[in-house]
Amino acid sequence: MNETATPTASEPRPPSHARIRARKRAVSESAEAWAVLDRAALSHVGFIDAGRPMVIPMIHARIGETIYLHGARATRIVKQLGGGVPVCLTATLLDGLVLARSAFHHSMNYRCVMAHGAARQVADPAEKHQALVALTDHLLPGRWDEVRPMSAKEERATGVIALDVDHITMKRRDGPPVDDAEDYALPIWAGVIDVARRAMAVHPDPALATSVPRPASLDAFINARNAPTRPDGEND
Amino acid sequence: MNETATPTASEPRPPSHARIRARKRAVSESAEAWAVLDRAALSHVGFIDAGRPMVIPMIHARIGETIYLHGARATRIVKQLGGGVPVCLTATLLDGLVLARSAFHHSMNYRCVMAHGAARQVADPAEKHQALVALTDHLLPGRWDEVRPMSAKEERATGVIALDVDHITMKRRDGPPVDDAEDYALPIWAGVIDVARRAMAVHPDPALATSVPRPASLDAFINARNAPTRPDGEND
Numbered sequence: 001m002n003e004t005a006t007p008t009a010s011e012p013r014p015p016s017h018a019r020i021r022a023r024k025r026a027v028s029e030s031a032e033a034w035a036v037l038d039r040a041a042l043s044h045v046g047f048i049d050a051g052r053p054m055v056i057p058m059i060h061a062r063i064g065e066t067i068y069l070h071g072a073r074a075t076r077i078v079k080q081l082g083g084g085v086p087v088c089l090t091a092t093l094l095d096g097l098v099l100a101r102s103a104f105h106h107s108m109n110y111r112c113v114m115a116h117g118a119a120r121q122v123a124d125p126a127e128k129h130q131a132l133v134a135l136t137d138h139l140l141p142g143r144w145d146e147v148r149p150m151s152a153k154e155e156r157a158t159g160v161i162a163l164d165v166d167h168i169t170m171k172r173r174d175g176p177p178v179d180d181a182e183d184y185a186l187p188i189w190a191g192v193i194d195v196a197r198r199a200m201a202v203h204p205d206p207a208l209a210t211s212v213p214r215p216a217s218l219d220a221f222i223n224a225r226n227a228p229t230r231p232d233g234e235n236d
Numbered sequence: 237m238n239e240t241a242t243p244t245a246s247e248p249r250p251p252s253h254a255r256i257r258a259r260k261r262a263v264s265e266s267a268e269a270w271a272v273l274d275r276a277a278l279s280h281v282g283f284i285d286a287g288r289p290m291v292i293p294m295i296h297a298r299i300g301e302t303i304y305l306h307g308a309r310a311t312r313i314v315k316q317l318g319g320g321v322p323v324c325l326t327a328t329l330l331d332g333l334v335l336a337r338s339a340f341h342h343s344m345n346y347r348c349v350m351a352h353g354a355a356r357q358v359a360d361p362a363e364k365h366q367a368l369v370a371l372t373d374h375l376l377p378g379r380w381d382e383v384r385p386m387s388a389k390e391e392r393a394t395g396v397i398a399l400d401v402d403h404i405t406m407k408r409r410d411g412p413p414v415d416d417a418e419d420y421a422l423p424i425w426a427g428v429i430d431v432a433r434r435a436m437a438v439h440p441d442p443a444l445a446t447s448v449p450r451p452a453s454l455d456a457f458i459n460a461r462n463a464p465t466r467p468d469g470e471n472d
Contacts, residue, residue, distance in 0.1 A: 042346075044282075044328070046290065046324075053282035053324040054324050055291050055325070057346065057348050088289040090280055090291040090292065090293065102383055103386050106372055106375055108375070136339045140335060143339075147337060147339050147424055148337055187448050188384060189440070189449065189450055191438060191439050191440040191441045194438075195277075195434065196434060200430040201429075202429055203427050203429075209423070211423070212424065212425050214425055225431075
Protein backbone atom coordinates (compact mmCIF):
# COMPACT_ATOMS: atom_id res chain seq x y z
CA MET A 1 0.00 0.00 0.00
CA ASN A 2 2.80 2.29 -1.02
CA GLU A 3 0.77 4.61 -3.22
CA THR A 4 -2.70 5.66 -2.41
CA ALA A 5 -3.97 8.34 -4.76
CA THR A 6 -6.82 7.41 -7.06
CA PRO A 7 -6.31 9.11 -10.40
CA THR A 8 -9.43 9.74 -12.43
CA ALA A 9 -9.84 10.45 -16.10
CA SER A 10 -10.29 14.16 -15.50
CA GLU A 11 -6.96 14.57 -13.74
CA PRO A 12 -3.63 15.44 -15.30
CA ARG A 13 -1.74 12.34 -16.32
CA PRO A 14 0.44 11.05 -13.50
CA PRO A 15 4.03 10.03 -14.16
CA SER A 16 4.44 6.76 -16.02
CA HIS A 17 5.27 4.56 -13.01
CA ALA A 18 2.11 5.78 -11.29
CA ARG A 19 0.08 5.08 -14.45
CA ILE A 20 1.21 1.48 -14.43
CA ARG A 21 0.16 1.12 -10.81
CA ALA A 22 -3.15 2.79 -11.48
CA ARG A 23 -3.92 0.42 -14.35
CA LYS A 24 -3.13 -2.53 -12.14
CA ARG A 25 -5.11 -1.40 -9.14
CA ALA A 26 -7.99 0.80 -10.20
CA VAL A 27 -10.76 -1.64 -10.97
CA SER A 28 -13.57 -0.11 -12.94
CA GLU A 29 -16.25 -2.69 -12.36
CA SER A 30 -18.47 -1.25 -9.71
CA ALA A 31 -20.07 -4.66 -9.15
CA GLU A 32 -16.87 -5.85 -7.58
CA ALA A 33 -16.69 -2.70 -5.49
CA TRP A 34 -20.21 -3.28 -4.14
CA ALA A 35 -19.32 -6.90 -3.36
CA VAL A 36 -16.30 -5.79 -1.34
CA LEU A 37 -18.46 -3.33 0.54
CA ASP A 38 -20.96 -6.09 1.30
CA ARG A 39 -18.12 -8.26 2.58
CA ALA A 40 -16.51 -5.67 4.86
CA ALA A 41 -17.71 -5.84 8.47
CA LEU A 42 -17.42 -2.09 8.93
CA SER A 43 -16.52 1.13 7.17
CA HIS A 44 -14.55 4.20 8.08
CA VAL A 45 -16.79 7.20 7.52
CA GLY A 46 -15.17 10.56 6.83
CA PHE A 47 -16.82 13.96 7.03
CA ILE A 48 -15.88 17.52 7.89
CA ASP A 49 -16.62 18.75 11.39
CA ALA A 50 -16.08 22.47 11.96
CA GLY A 51 -13.43 22.59 9.29
CA ARG A 52 -11.58 19.50 10.47
CA PRO A 53 -11.65 15.97 9.07
CA MET A 54 -13.32 13.25 11.15
CA VAL A 55 -13.07 9.48 10.51
CA ILE A 56 -15.34 7.18 12.50
CA PRO A 57 -15.87 3.41 12.21
CA MET A 58 -19.50 2.50 11.58
CA ILE A 59 -21.52 -0.52 10.58
CA HIS A 60 -22.88 -0.07 7.07
CA ALA A 61 -25.34 -1.86 4.83
CA ARG A 62 -26.40 -1.13 1.31
CA ILE A 63 -29.57 -1.49 -0.68
CA GLY A 64 -28.92 -0.99 -4.37
CA GLU A 65 -26.62 1.99 -4.65
CA THR A 66 -27.55 3.57 -1.34
CA ILE A 67 -25.43 2.92 1.75
CA TYR A 68 -27.06 3.13 5.16
CA LEU A 69 -25.53 3.98 8.55
CA HIS A 70 -27.20 4.33 11.91
CA GLY A 71 -26.73 5.55 15.42
CA ALA A 72 -28.65 6.88 18.36
CA ARG A 73 -30.50 9.99 17.21
CA ALA A 74 -29.06 12.03 20.06
CA THR A 75 -25.44 11.54 19.00
CA ARG A 76 -23.44 14.25 17.34
CA ILE A 77 -22.47 12.20 14.34
CA VAL A 78 -26.04 11.34 13.43
CA LYS A 79 -27.03 14.99 13.70
CA GLN A 80 -24.05 16.07 11.65
CA LEU A 81 -24.41 13.47 8.92
CA GLY A 82 -28.12 14.15 8.68
CA GLY A 83 -27.45 17.64 7.46
CA GLY A 84 -26.67 16.76 3.84
CA VAL A 85 -22.91 16.95 4.24
CA PRO A 86 -20.44 15.32 1.83
CA VAL A 87 -19.18 11.96 3.03
CA CYS A 88 -16.34 9.66 2.02
CA LEU A 89 -16.99 6.11 3.17
CA THR A 90 -14.06 3.71 2.87
CA ALA A 91 -14.01 -0.04 3.55
CA THR A 92 -10.81 -2.05 3.35
CA LEU A 93 -10.25 -5.81 3.31
CA LEU A 94 -6.69 -6.67 4.24
CA ASP A 95 -5.69 -9.82 2.36
CA GLY A 96 -1.98 -10.26 2.94
CA LEU A 97 1.42 -8.92 3.89
CA VAL A 98 3.72 -8.59 0.90
CA LEU A 99 7.32 -9.25 1.88
CA ALA A 100 9.84 -8.21 -0.75
CA ARG A 101 13.60 -8.58 -0.86
CA SER A 102 14.03 -4.84 -0.46
CA ALA A 103 12.41 -2.69 2.21
CA PHE A 104 11.22 -0.34 -0.53
CA HIS A 105 8.94 -2.90 -2.17
CA HIS A 106 7.13 -4.13 0.93
CA SER A 107 3.39 -3.71 0.63
CA MET A 108 0.02 -5.19 1.51
CA ASN A 109 -2.48 -7.10 -0.56
CA TYR A 110 -5.86 -5.52 -0.05
CA ARG A 111 -9.17 -4.54 -1.57
CA CYS A 112 -10.43 -1.07 -0.80
CA VAL A 113 -13.71 0.59 -1.75
CA MET A 114 -14.24 4.32 -1.49
CA ALA A 115 -17.75 5.76 -1.88
CA HIS A 116 -18.46 9.47 -2.14
CA GLY A 117 -21.85 11.03 -1.80
CA ALA A 118 -24.08 13.30 0.21
CA ALA A 119 -25.53 12.07 3.48
CA ARG A 120 -29.15 12.59 4.34
CA GLN A 121 -31.31 11.76 7.34
CA VAL A 122 -33.84 9.08 6.42
CA ALA A 123 -37.30 10.39 7.31
CA ASP A 124 -39.53 7.92 5.47
CA PRO A 125 -40.50 5.18 7.98
CA ALA A 126 -40.58 2.44 5.32
CA GLU A 127 -37.11 3.28 4.01
CA LYS A 128 -35.84 3.53 7.58
CA HIS A 129 -37.26 0.14 8.47
CA GLN A 130 -35.70 -1.52 5.41
CA ALA A 131 -32.37 0.08 6.27
CA LEU A 132 -32.49 -1.25 9.83
CA VAL A 133 -33.24 -4.76 8.55
CA ALA A 134 -30.28 -4.47 6.16
CA LEU A 135 -27.96 -3.18 8.89
CA THR A 136 -28.86 -6.05 11.23
CA ASP A 137 -28.42 -8.62 8.47
CA HIS A 138 -25.12 -7.02 7.44
CA LEU A 139 -23.78 -7.72 10.91
CA LEU A 140 -24.92 -11.34 10.68
CA PRO A 141 -26.85 -12.54 7.62
CA GLY A 142 -30.30 -13.83 8.54
CA ARG A 143 -30.24 -12.35 12.03
CA TRP A 144 -33.24 -10.03 11.67
CA ASP A 145 -35.64 -12.94 11.33
CA GLU A 146 -34.31 -14.58 14.51
CA VAL A 147 -34.65 -11.69 16.95
CA ARG A 148 -37.20 -9.48 18.62
CA PRO A 149 -37.78 -6.81 15.94
CA MET A 150 -37.47 -3.12 16.65
CA SER A 151 -40.41 -1.45 18.30
CA ALA A 152 -41.78 1.75 16.85
CA LYS A 153 -40.19 3.58 19.77
CA GLU A 154 -36.78 2.05 19.07
CA GLU A 155 -37.02 2.93 15.41
CA ARG A 156 -37.85 6.51 16.34
CA ALA A 157 -34.88 6.63 18.71
CA THR A 158 -32.52 5.46 15.98
CA GLY A 159 -31.17 7.86 13.43
CA VAL A 160 -30.62 6.33 9.99
CA ILE A 161 -28.34 8.08 7.55
CA ALA A 162 -28.45 7.35 3.82
CA LEU A 163 -25.47 7.94 1.60
CA ASP A 164 -26.68 8.33 -1.97
CA VAL A 165 -23.48 7.28 -3.71
CA ASP A 166 -22.49 9.33 -6.71
CA HIS A 167 -18.99 7.91 -7.09
CA ILE A 168 -17.57 4.56 -6.03
CA THR A 169 -14.05 3.36 -6.74
CA MET A 170 -12.13 0.26 -5.89
CA LYS A 171 -8.43 -0.36 -5.62
CA ARG A 172 -6.65 -3.62 -4.96
CA ARG A 173 -3.28 -5.22 -4.82
CA ASP A 174 -2.75 -8.94 -5.07
CA GLY A 175 -0.05 -11.37 -6.04
CA PRO A 176 3.59 -11.78 -5.05
CA PRO A 177 6.07 -9.00 -4.32
CA VAL A 178 7.65 -7.19 -7.24
CA ASP A 179 11.34 -6.57 -6.65
CA ASP A 180 13.95 -4.74 -8.67
CA ALA A 181 15.54 -7.07 -11.23
CA GLU A 182 18.96 -7.05 -9.57
CA ASP A 183 17.48 -7.99 -6.17
CA TYR A 184 16.11 -11.39 -7.22
CA ALA A 185 19.55 -12.92 -6.79
CA LEU A 186 19.77 -11.85 -3.14
CA PRO A 187 19.43 -14.68 -0.56
CA ILE A 188 16.47 -12.93 1.09
CA TRP A 189 13.12 -14.62 1.63
CA ALA A 190 10.22 -13.04 -0.24
CA GLY A 191 6.56 -13.92 -0.48
CA VAL A 192 3.11 -13.22 0.85
CA ILE A 193 1.48 -14.03 4.20
CA ASP A 194 -2.26 -14.32 3.63
CA VAL A 195 -4.30 -12.90 6.48
CA ALA A 196 -8.03 -13.21 7.06
CA ARG A 197 -10.60 -12.44 9.70
CA ARG A 198 -11.90 -15.58 11.31
CA ALA A 199 -14.52 -16.47 13.88
CA MET A 200 -12.50 -17.58 16.90
CA ALA A 201 -14.89 -18.44 19.70
CA VAL A 202 -18.55 -18.23 20.59
CA HIS A 203 -19.52 -16.93 24.04
CA PRO A 204 -23.18 -17.45 24.89
CA ASP A 205 -24.54 -14.63 27.06
CA PRO A 206 -24.02 -15.71 30.71
CA ALA A 207 -27.71 -14.91 31.22
CA LEU A 208 -28.82 -17.27 28.43
CA ALA A 209 -30.99 -20.23 29.38
CA THR A 210 -29.28 -23.44 28.27
CA SER A 211 -32.49 -24.57 26.59
CA VAL A 212 -32.14 -21.89 23.89
CA PRO A 213 -30.56 -23.43 20.80
CA ARG A 214 -27.81 -21.85 18.74
CA PRO A 215 -29.34 -20.05 15.76
CA ALA A 216 -28.77 -21.03 12.14
CA SER A 217 -27.23 -17.63 11.36
CA LEU A 218 -24.36 -18.24 13.74
CA ASP A 219 -23.27 -21.58 12.33
CA ALA A 220 -23.69 -20.32 8.76
CA PHE A 221 -21.41 -17.39 9.56
CA ILE A 222 -18.74 -19.57 11.12
CA ASN A 223 -18.86 -22.06 8.26
CA ALA A 224 -18.57 -19.28 5.69
CA ARG A 225 -15.77 -17.46 7.53
CA ASN A 226 -13.72 -20.44 8.56
CA ALA A 227 -13.80 -22.60 5.47
CA PRO A 228 -10.43 -24.40 5.40
CA THR A 229 -9.66 -23.22 1.90
CA ARG A 230 -10.58 -20.02 0.19
CA PRO A 231 -10.71 -20.91 -3.48
CA ASP A 232 -12.53 -17.70 -4.36
CA GLY A 233 -10.19 -15.48 -2.39
CA GLU A 234 -13.11 -14.42 -0.24
CA ASN A 235 -11.41 -13.51 2.97
CA ASP A 236 -10.96 -10.25 4.84
CA MET B 237 -21.19 0.21 17.42
CA ASN B 238 -24.48 2.00 17.76
CA GLU B 239 -23.19 5.33 18.96
CA THR B 240 -20.04 6.88 17.70
CA ALA B 241 -19.60 10.44 18.88
CA THR B 242 -16.73 11.14 21.26
CA PRO B 243 -17.79 13.78 23.75
CA THR B 244 -14.99 15.80 25.29
CA ALA B 245 -14.92 17.85 28.46
CA SER B 246 -15.33 21.09 26.55
CA GLU B 247 -18.58 20.06 24.90
CA PRO B 248 -22.08 20.57 26.25
CA ARG B 249 -23.20 17.67 28.37
CA PRO B 250 -24.85 14.97 26.27
CA PRO B 251 -28.11 13.37 27.43
CA SER B 252 -27.76 10.97 30.34
CA HIS B 253 -27.89 7.73 28.35
CA ALA B 254 -25.08 9.01 26.15
CA ARG B 255 -23.07 9.98 29.24
CA ILE B 256 -23.27 6.44 30.55
CA ARG B 257 -22.02 5.08 27.25
CA ALA B 258 -19.25 7.65 27.14
CA ARG B 259 -18.06 6.67 30.61
CA LYS B 260 -18.00 3.04 29.58
CA ARG B 261 -16.22 3.48 26.28
CA ALA B 262 -14.01 6.55 26.37
CA VAL B 263 -10.76 5.32 27.83
CA SER B 264 -8.54 8.09 29.00
CA GLU B 265 -5.27 6.23 29.23
CA SER B 266 -3.42 7.19 26.10
CA ALA B 267 -0.98 4.31 26.69
CA GLU B 268 -3.72 1.89 25.75
CA ALA B 269 -4.60 3.99 22.72
CA TRP B 270 -1.01 3.89 21.49
CA ALA B 271 -0.89 0.13 22.03
CA VAL B 272 -4.00 -0.33 19.90
CA LEU B 273 -2.46 1.81 17.19
CA ASP B 274 0.70 -0.30 17.31
CA ARG B 275 -1.42 -3.43 16.97
CA ALA B 276 -3.55 -2.28 14.03
CA ALA B 277 -2.18 -3.34 10.64
CA LEU B 278 -3.40 -0.18 8.95
CA SER B 279 -5.19 3.08 9.55
CA HIS B 280 -7.84 5.06 7.74
CA VAL B 281 -6.48 8.53 7.14
CA GLY B 282 -8.94 11.38 6.71
CA PHE B 283 -8.21 14.81 5.31
CA ILE B 284 -10.00 17.50 3.34
CA ASP B 285 -9.43 17.60 -0.41
CA ALA B 286 -10.88 20.63 -2.19
CA GLY B 287 -13.60 20.97 0.39
CA ARG B 288 -14.53 17.29 0.42
CA PRO B 289 -13.62 14.60 2.94
CA MET B 290 -11.21 11.87 1.83
CA VAL B 291 -10.51 8.62 3.72
CA ILE B 292 -7.63 6.45 2.54
CA PRO B 293 -6.16 3.28 4.08
CA MET B 294 -2.46 3.60 4.80
CA ILE B 295 0.22 1.73 6.67
CA HIS B 296 1.27 3.68 9.74
CA ALA B 297 4.00 3.47 12.35
CA ARG B 298 4.68 5.60 15.35
CA ILE B 299 7.73 6.77 17.22
CA GLY B 300 6.81 8.32 20.55
CA GLU B 301 3.79 10.51 19.88
CA THR B 302 4.46 11.04 16.19
CA ILE B 303 2.70 8.86 13.61
CA TYR B 304 4.38 8.31 10.26
CA LEU B 305 2.86 7.52 6.87
CA HIS B 306 4.53 7.12 3.53
CA GLY B 307 3.92 6.93 -0.17
CA ALA B 308 5.58 7.62 -3.47
CA ARG B 309 6.52 11.31 -3.52
CA ALA B 310 4.73 11.80 -6.83
CA THR B 311 1.31 10.77 -5.51
CA ARG B 312 -1.39 13.30 -4.80
CA ILE B 313 -1.94 12.21 -1.22
CA VAL B 314 1.68 12.66 -0.24
CA LYS B 315 1.72 16.13 -1.78
CA GLN B 316 -1.55 17.02 -0.08
CA LEU B 317 -0.66 15.70 3.35
CA GLY B 318 2.75 17.34 3.17
CA GLY B 319 1.14 20.74 3.16
CA GLY B 320 0.44 20.98 6.87
CA VAL B 321 -3.23 20.03 6.62
CA PRO B 322 -5.30 18.75 9.55
CA VAL B 323 -5.60 14.96 9.62
CA CYS B 324 -7.80 12.50 11.48
CA LEU B 325 -6.20 9.06 11.58
CA THR B 326 -8.42 6.25 12.82
CA ALA B 327 -7.47 2.62 13.47
CA THR B 328 -10.05 0.04 14.49
CA LEU B 329 -9.62 -3.49 15.82
CA LEU B 330 -12.80 -5.50 15.41
CA ASP B 331 -13.04 -7.97 18.29
CA GLY B 332 -16.48 -9.52 18.06
CA LEU B 333 -20.05 -9.52 16.86
CA VAL B 334 -22.51 -8.78 19.67
CA LEU B 335 -25.76 -10.65 19.14
CA ALA B 336 -28.58 -9.47 21.36
CA ARG B 337 -32.13 -10.76 21.76
CA SER B 338 -33.48 -7.61 20.14
CA ALA B 339 -32.36 -6.16 16.82
CA PHE B 340 -31.93 -2.79 18.53
CA HIS B 341 -29.14 -3.94 20.85
CA HIS B 342 -26.94 -5.65 18.29
CA SER B 343 -23.46 -4.21 18.24
CA MET B 344 -19.78 -4.97 17.77
CA ASN B 345 -16.97 -5.34 20.25
CA TYR B 346 -14.09 -3.22 19.08
CA ARG B 347 -11.23 -0.97 20.04
CA CYS B 348 -10.86 2.24 18.07
CA VAL B 349 -8.17 4.91 18.24
CA MET B 350 -8.60 8.34 16.69
CA ALA B 351 -5.62 10.67 16.41
CA HIS B 352 -5.91 14.29 15.36
CA GLY B 353 -3.01 16.46 14.35
CA ALA B 354 -1.35 18.41 11.59
CA ALA B 355 0.52 16.57 8.88
CA ARG B 356 3.93 17.68 7.71
CA GLN B 357 6.35 16.46 5.09
CA VAL B 358 9.47 15.00 6.75
CA ALA B 359 12.50 16.78 5.30
CA ASP B 360 15.21 15.75 7.76
CA PRO B 361 16.97 12.67 6.29
CA ALA B 362 17.63 11.12 9.71
CA GLU B 363 13.99 11.41 10.83
CA LYS B 364 12.88 10.10 7.45
CA HIS B 365 15.16 7.09 7.70
CA GLN B 366 13.94 6.24 11.21
CA ALA B 367 10.35 6.52 10.02
CA LEU B 368 10.98 4.15 7.11
CA VAL B 369 12.55 1.61 9.47
CA ALA B 370 9.52 1.92 11.77
CA LEU B 371 7.06 1.55 8.87
CA THR B 372 8.77 -1.60 7.60
CA ASP B 373 8.88 -3.09 11.09
CA HIS B 374 5.24 -2.15 11.67
CA LEU B 375 4.28 -4.32 8.70
CA LEU B 376 6.31 -7.21 10.11
CA PRO B 377 8.36 -6.77 13.29
CA GLY B 378 12.04 -7.37 12.70
CA ARG B 379 11.76 -7.22 8.93
CA TRP B 380 14.04 -4.21 8.34
CA ASP B 381 17.10 -6.11 9.54
CA GLU B 382 16.38 -9.01 7.16
CA VAL B 383 16.07 -7.15 3.87
CA ARG B 384 18.03 -5.05 1.45
CA PRO B 385 17.77 -1.58 3.02
CA MET B 386 16.57 1.43 1.10
CA SER B 387 19.04 3.14 -1.15
CA ALA B 388 19.49 6.89 -0.92
CA LYS B 389 17.63 7.14 -4.22
CA GLU B 390 14.70 5.10 -2.88
CA GLU B 391 14.53 7.22 0.26
CA ARG B 392 14.46 10.35 -1.89
CA ALA B 393 11.66 8.90 -4.02
CA THR B 394 9.56 8.15 -0.94
CA GLY B 395 7.51 10.83 0.70
CA VAL B 396 7.22 10.47 4.47
CA ILE B 397 4.46 12.30 6.29
CA ALA B 398 4.58 12.94 10.03
CA LEU B 399 1.44 13.47 12.05
CA ASP B 400 2.35 15.34 15.23
CA VAL B 401 -0.54 14.15 17.35
CA ASP B 402 -2.17 16.78 19.51
CA HIS B 403 -5.19 14.71 20.52
CA ILE B 404 -5.65 10.94 20.73
CA THR B 405 -8.77 9.20 21.98
CA MET B 406 -9.80 5.60 22.32
CA LYS B 407 -13.19 3.99 22.43
CA ARG B 408 -14.04 0.38 23.01
CA ARG B 409 -16.89 -1.98 23.58
CA ASP B 410 -16.45 -5.40 25.10
CA GLY B 411 -18.47 -7.97 26.96
CA PRO B 412 -21.83 -9.61 26.34
CA PRO B 413 -24.90 -7.98 24.81
CA VAL B 414 -27.03 -5.78 27.01
CA ASP B 415 -30.73 -6.38 26.41
CA ASP B 416 -33.81 -4.70 27.81
CA ALA B 417 -34.88 -6.36 31.07
CA GLU B 418 -38.08 -7.80 29.66
CA ASP B 419 -36.26 -9.41 26.72
CA TYR B 420 -34.10 -11.76 28.80
CA ALA B 421 -37.01 -14.19 29.07
CA LEU B 422 -37.30 -14.53 25.28
CA PRO B 423 -36.14 -17.86 23.83
CA ILE B 424 -33.67 -16.08 21.55
CA TRP B 425 -29.99 -16.95 21.47
CA ALA B 426 -27.67 -14.13 22.55
CA GLY B 427 -23.94 -13.90 22.90
CA VAL B 428 -20.71 -12.82 21.26
CA ILE B 429 -18.78 -14.25 18.33
CA ASP B 430 -15.12 -13.35 18.78
CA VAL B 431 -13.39 -12.52 15.53
CA ALA B 432 -9.68 -12.03 14.91
CA ARG B 433 -7.29 -11.58 12.05
CA ARG B 434 -5.16 -14.64 11.55
CA ALA B 435 -2.26 -15.63 9.32
CA MET B 436 -3.78 -18.18 6.95
CA ALA B 437 -1.12 -19.29 4.50
CA VAL B 438 2.39 -18.47 3.42
CA HIS B 439 3.15 -18.20 -0.30
CA PRO B 440 6.85 -18.02 -1.09
CA ASP B 441 7.53 -15.85 -4.15
CA PRO B 442 7.48 -18.22 -7.17
CA ALA B 443 10.86 -16.71 -8.11
CA LEU B 444 12.39 -17.59 -4.75
CA ALA B 445 15.31 -20.04 -4.72
CA THR B 446 14.44 -23.00 -2.52
CA SER B 447 17.76 -22.62 -0.71
CA VAL B 448 16.61 -19.37 0.93
CA PRO B 449 15.33 -20.12 4.43
CA ARG B 450 12.17 -18.70 5.97
CA PRO B 451 13.03 -15.67 8.09
CA ALA B 452 12.58 -15.49 11.84
CA SER B 453 10.18 -12.54 11.49
CA LEU B 454 7.67 -14.65 9.59
CA ASP B 455 7.42 -17.46 12.11
CA ALA B 456 7.34 -15.02 15.01
CA PHE B 457 4.41 -13.22 13.36
CA ILE B 458 2.48 -16.42 12.76
CA ASN B 459 3.10 -17.65 16.29
CA ALA B 460 1.98 -14.34 17.76
CA ARG B 461 -1.11 -14.05 15.55
CA ASN B 462 -2.25 -17.63 15.69
CA ALA B 463 -1.79 -18.49 19.33
CA PRO B 464 -4.56 -20.98 20.14
CA THR B 465 -5.81 -18.93 23.07
CA ARG B 466 -5.82 -15.21 23.52
CA PRO B 467 -5.62 -14.77 27.30
CA ASP B 468 -4.72 -11.10 26.94
CA GLY B 469 -7.46 -10.35 24.46
CA GLU B 470 -4.82 -9.29 21.95
CA ASN B 471 -6.53 -10.00 18.70
CA ASP B 472 -7.73 -7.83 15.87
